[in-house]
Amino acid sequence: MANDKPNQPQDESRRRFLKYSGTAIGGVVLGGVIGGLVGANLKDKDKEETPAAPQTATDNKDYNQALMFFNQDQFLTAEAAAERLFPKDDLGPGAKELGVAFFIDHQMASAFGTNSRDYMQPPYYKAEATQGYQLVFKRRELIALGLDALNGYSNTKYKKPFVEIAPEEQDAVLTAFESNDIELKDVPASNFFAMFLNLTLEGVYADPLYGGNKNMAGWKMRNFPGNQMSYTEYIEKEEFVKLEPMSLHDHLELG
Structure with missing residues (x-):
């Protein structure tokens, strides 16, 4: 002892x-x-637990907002063009605040942007209007070409890049593309405009997981419930039930 x-x-x-x-x-x-x-x-034998580190500004960063395909000029042009197509007003945020340009960038970096599921081999024939996308260009090539052309046309007509001209001048440039008043390389300018418009609307209303619709604000403007797990307790109600929208990320937190 x-x-x-x-x-x-x-x-x-x-x-x-x-x-x-x-x-x-x-x-x-x-x-x-x-x-x-x-x-x-x-x-330090007296400390059994380490206190939590103080929260810093980096904890609030949205790491989904990062460029994957566009260069800086293309991204800024996409951001400005999308904002003119879906501008901020008294009803809610516009495309820029919703992160739509990031959505488009991520789509161009994905299998969708490279047409990985489409048959892209020759011979190539002029398509009918009802046949959908039938171009030689991959989607990412068409969008990049169109954004560069927006800047080229703006520099020629207004002596400034697209992001620096006035909003009404930006509208005039986009209208020229929509109406095929200018020519792109081997592709109608309206094809670029139509695809960019569709991508803009998708970025406004897609799940935030994909880079746009930041804070689900696009859904909130339309009272859209997002990705709810179930509607069984509301489906037989006669009155309109307004639900807080849920994203795919919310299901991970609930799980």
Whole structure:
């Protein structure tokens, strides 16, 4: 019994070492990293839990808003053009605030933008209006070509890039593309305009997972419920039931 007291601090130290080093088992062991963690815990034996780190500004960043395909000029042009097609007003935010240009950029970087599911081999024939997309260009090529052409046309007509001209001048440029008043390389300008318009509306109303419809504001403007898990408790009600919209991300949090 006389030998117990001198060994007690050593035994306690060993138990603490085993306790804290056990948290590293099964993880990635990187040389002195684990040793540093264990040593810090041994030195501070009075602290069993580490307080949460204070929240910083980076915690509120939307990491979905990152460019995947466009260069900076193309992105800014897409942002300005989309805002003219879906402008901010007293009913709600416009395309810029909703992040529509990020949605379009992400779509162009995806399989949709590369037409990976479409037959794109020759021979090529002039398509009927009812046949849908029948162009040689991949969608991402057409959108990039059109955005560059918007700037080229604006520089020629107004001596400024598209993002720097007045809103009414931007409307005139977009109208010229819609009406085929200008020529693009081997493709009608109206094809670009029609696709860009569709992408803009999709970016306003798609699930925020895809980069647009930020904070589900596009849905909220139309009282659209988004991706609800169930409607069983509302489906037989005669009156209109306004629900807070839910995104696909919300289901992860509920799960």
